[in-house]
Amino acid sequence: MSRTRSALLGLAMSMAASAASAQPADVIHWWTSGGESKAVGVFAAEYNKRGGTWIDNAVVGGPAARAASMNRIAGGNPPVATMWNVGVAVRQLAEQGLLTNLDDVAKAGNWVANLPPLIVKNISYDGHIVAVPVDLHGGNWMFYSKKIYDELKLQPAKDWDEFLAQAEKIKAAGYTPLAIGGQPFQEVWLWMPVLLGSTGKENFKKIYADHDATVAAGPGVKKAFEVMAKLRQYTDAGRPNRKWNDTLLLVQNNKAASQFLGDWGKGEFAAAGLKPMVDYGCAIAPGNQGAYIMNVDVFAFPKNSKPEVLAAQKKLAEVMMDPATQAQFNLFKGALPARLDANISALDVCAQAGKQIIDGGPANQMPNTALAFSSDVDGQITDLITSYFNSTTMTAEAATAAFAKIIANADK
Amino acid sequence: MRISGLAARLVLSPTVLVTVVCFYGCAVWTAYISFTKSSFIPNYTFNGLAQYERLFATPRWGVAYTNMFIFGVLLVVGALAVGLLLAIMIDRNVRGEGFFRTVMLYPLSMSFIVTGLAWQWVLSPSIGVQHFVRDLGFPNFTFDWIAQQDRAIYTLVFAGVWHQAGLIMAIMLAGLRGVDRDIWRATKVEGIPTWRVYLGIVLPMLRPLVVTCVVLLSVAVVKSYDLVVAMTGGGPGFASDLPGKFVVDFSFERANIGQASAAAVVMLGSVFAALAPYFYVELRKRGQ
Structure with a gap:
């Protein structure tokens, strides 16, 4: 009796475990240098900790990575997430109806209030949030x-x-x-x-x-x-x-x-x-x-008809927009967290100076060419x-x- | 007979299929795209010649297109001349022929990327030839073509000729060795100077080989993308840009396949226009 029960229990537990360890997410990005790959490792570790399985898909060079993403999207086998430089290109992807709508995750995480308005504008299409900004590089x-x-x-x-x-x-x-x-x-x-x-x-x-x-x-x-x-x-x-x-x-x-x-x-x-x-x-x-020319990396999530992929995408978006995770990520990346409420006390003096400018409000936040x-x-x-x-x-x-x-x- | 014909067709059909679909099919698709509104993603709305109008109004395309002819003519002529001279030198029974042949053929074994990078270093004013000669005690020596907008394209020609001349030499040498000894004996009896024999008798005999070399070199010109990327990056500015790089930049980095397709079609058209008369003449001669 008890043996049957424990066997059943074990079966149930292993099922639960396999359900949790599902959600594989293959992520295309071009962060291959030492600091960059350490940074992206922060996201991977956090995603795995929350029960997902991060499948790293690093492609050397931005154009090659973007071409790989586009080919997979066009070929009907899109990656779960793909990195992009924020700007008109992301909006164009959204315009073609190729990106997952992240409105509910954004609302739950209170994204809009905690991001520079210019970034919000650039990760939105038609009033919907379609991308996750992860860093705020200063270009000047x-x-x-x-x-x-x-x-x-x-x-x-x-x-x-x-x-x-x-x-x-x-x-x-x-x-x-x-x-x-x-x-x-x-x-x-x-x-x-x-x-x-x-x-x-x-x-x-x-x-x-x-x-x-x-x-x-x-x-x-x-x-x-x-x-x-x-x-x-x-x-x-x-x-x-x-x-x-x-x-x-x-x-x-x-x-x-x-x-x-x-x-x-x-x-x-x-x-x-x-x-x-x-x-x-x-x-x-x-x-x-008093001016900070922003250069932002984002992750976009190509549309997928499978519900489990959608769940993985939303979990990934949550992980990437978590203030603590972003702060840790940018410690290696050298940028500021895109989330303005992230704790940046661990970042270096240059970053601290940049943060002061950013916190001066939208008048100090300048677009770079890709944003514009x-x-x-x-x-x-x-x-x-x-x-x-x-x-x-x-x-x-x-x-x-x-x-x-x-x-x-x-x-x- | 009939069965073997069928087998041959069967064996060949995949190749034919690949050629028709991948080469001609894609060429036709590219041409079609160039007449549409496509920019980021293919858009099949017909747009007349608008892409071509914009293309020819783009200064960078003007530079790239002109460069293709400068680079093309100089590379073909340069590599043929150097290759032929090397072949003749070796053909005069020099000592250590095998050694020279290997040395001269060696550049070809390197990729254009390596060639470009090496030449970039050689020509860079701060570390290359200029620096070296200045250190020898000529502080005013200047050789910075790679840093000058109106000279950079010629540095690509240097590298290209250096890379291709060995191949031309090998082909020409094979041709020279195939020349009948009796011809040489006859010219010697007649007392004709050697250079006239080469120019007036041997070279015309090698005409088919020259055609082969021109074809090979032309292909190298049209597809020369990696050399530019590694050596000058199209710079300074875009002074040493070539159509191949223009097309790749516009289709991938700039996400404008409309412009890229229009440029590719102009490239294809120009190559046809340049080579068609030559082949027409050559093939007709052979037909006679």
């Missing part, structure tokens, strides 16, 4: 060599004119003032803080958020192009096609004074065992005080910036006119 950081800055008794510049004046001194001292690699996206990383610093926060928002072509044709934009042309003189000859992390080595080795890039640069410093504000400096870019434009328009801007930065013949007037034209046609 200047990383600088403390050794060179201390040696020449310089402080990080407050505007671009001051930066150019400092660059002259740094050059005279035999260092490269500005480290940049010749890949187009690195030139765009420089362009955004230059534009923001030259035209001001309000105008930057008018151009990037409202696509205002009149402002885009204005004097602030022209000034930005002029600054870009001057900055070109302070780069080194090894620029062509150099990768951003190889470029950062110049700052790490105190050969170059500064580099402009997002806070993902901290990962490279950390990997070299260097500490912020001790071995290297981080400052918000000149003229960018479709990848097509994004590409047109990239082409313009890179051809201008490498050309000795294109004038700032011509570049401004071309820029305004792209903005004017951005929504067509």
Whole structure:
């Protein structure tokens, strides 16, 4: 009797266990570097702890990963979750009816109240939440060599004119003032803080958020192009096609004074065992005080007719939006948690400074190109910036006119 | 006879099927897409020539398209000339022929990615030739073509010729060895200088091989994507962009398959337009 009962009990328990350990979730992402894979491991561990089974599907390189996701979606075998850069692309996926609606999870987790409004706008389509933002990278950081800055008794510049004046001194001292690699996206990383610093926060928002072509044709934009042309003189000859992390080595080795890039640069410093504000400096870019150009990674959940997949997707969304999990995740990722109510006391000094800006409210929260434009328009801007930065013949007037034209046609 | 014909057809049919579906089918689909409103995802609404109008108004496409001809002509001519010269040198019975043949054929065994990366290092002003010569005591020596917008495309030609010349040499050498010894003896008796024999007699005999080489090189030109990506990344700016890279960028990174398809169709059309007259002439000659 008791044996039958215990056998039945055991059977019931094993059934319960197998039901719990079901919910396999294969997740496509392109976080393959050391810090990144550690970060994504936080999500995997938490999802497994809550009874799911995380199936890691890391693809090297963003375009390849996105292509893999698209192929699987188009082929009728979508992954449970797939990573994307937030922006128009995610909304386009939603527009095609390809993404799971996350409204109930979002409501239960009180997402909307705890995210920057610009992010909420970009993870929504037609009033429904369709993606999970996991981090808040800052795109307008200047990383600088403390050794060179201390040696020449310089402080990080407050505007671009001051930066150019400092660059002259740094050059005279035999260092490269500005480290940049010749890949187009690195030139765009420089362009955004230059534009923001030259035209001001309000105008930057008018151009990037409202696509205002009149402002885009204005004097602030022209000034930005002029600054870009001057900055070109302070780069080194090894620029062509150099990768951003190889470029950062110049700052790490105190050969170059500064580099402009997002806070993902901290990962490279950390990997070299260097500490912020001790071995290297981080400052918000000149003229960018009180502005944080946001660059956000999201996970989207392709629609699936199977109810168990839907359950797995919702559990995964819960895990990724959990404030504690996000804080832990970003400890390795180097960014801020997308959730503004997450406890960030464990993050480094640079992140703390960034958090102060973000907490200043929506006026400080700036979109990057991916948040503002479709990848097509994004590409047109990239082409313009890179051809201008490498050309000795294109004038700032011509570049401004071309820029305004792209903005004017951005929504067509 | 009949059965063996049937068997041959059966064996060949999968290949034919794959060719028809994967090559011609996809080419037709791409052409069709280029006349639609497609951007992020295929959209079959007919849109006339709008994609082509936008394509030809894009400065980057203008640069990439022009570059294909600069790169194409220089690579074909350059590789043929260098390959032929190498073949003739070896054909003159130099000592250590096997060694030279291996050395010269070696670049071909490397992928374009490795070739591109190596040449990027060689040509990079801060670590390559310029740096080396300056360290030798010529501080004003400048060779920074890879960093100049109007010169970068020629650095791709260097790398391309270096990579392909060995193959051309091998093919041409095989041809030269096939030339009848009696011809050489006859020309010697007549006292014709060697260079004239090569130019006036031997080369015309090798015409079919030259055609083969031109085809192989043209294919390399059209599909040259990896070399650009590894060596210049299309830069500085987009000065050394090629249509292959343009198409891949637009279809994947920029999620605009409409533009990518239009570019691909223009590419295909141009290749046809450039090669068709040549083949017409060549094949007609052979027919006679």
